[in-house]
Amino acid sequence: MLGQSQAFSGFSVDDLAAARRFYGETLGLEVEExxxxxxxxxxxxxxxxxxxFVYPKETHAPATFTILNFPVDDIxxxxxxxxxxxVTLERYPGFEHDEKGIVRGDEGPAAIAWFTDPAGNVLSVLQEN
Incomplete structure (x- = not known):
């Protein structure tokens, strides 16, 4: 039924200007207000x-899961x-991080590192096997 829909995702932030700077300038993504x-x-x-779509929300609560993953060739x-x-990398209990904060493994992605946007939403960069 929705297989051909041009679906999109969205999430909230507490400061739209900070989000625009972070996603546009820090991460180098194309951002339009x-x-x-x-x-x-x-x-x-x-x-x-x-x-x-990123929208401001007065009662924003950061996502406690990864909302956006960026596959890269060289993590x-x-x-x-x-x-x-x-950008500061997050280090989560239960994962073995190297000195750079990267988790390397044989299953799933070869390597993954997490960080947050200014609103506290979790993002990652990952390198596939």
């Missing part, structure tokens, strides 16, 4: 062509660049 007043939101366009180089841009 649209709407006005209470209907202001961001449209993030991903390299895959997918769109994500070590990407993590290094994220750190140079001021």
């Amino acid at each position: 649209t709407g006005q007043g209470a209907m202001r939101m961001l449209i993030i366009r991903l390299g895959s062509g997918a769109r994500i 070590d180089a990407t993590v290094g660049e994220l750190e140079r841009r001021g």
Whole structure:
């Protein structure tokens, strides 16, 4: 029924301007602000062509799960660049992180590292096997 729909995802933030700077300047994604007043939101366009709507919410609570994953060819180089841009990696209990904060494994992605946006939503970079 919805197999041909041009579906999109969305999530909330507590500060739209901070989100615009983070996703646009820090992560280098294409970000467009649209709407006005209470209907202001961001449209993030991903390299895959997918769109994500980011909207402000006064009662925002950060997602406690990964809302967006970025596959990369070289996780070590990407993590290094994220750190140079001021991004701090998250380290979660139950995972064995290397000195850079990367979890490496034989199952699932070959390597993954998590970080948060200014609103506390969890994102990751991962390198496939």
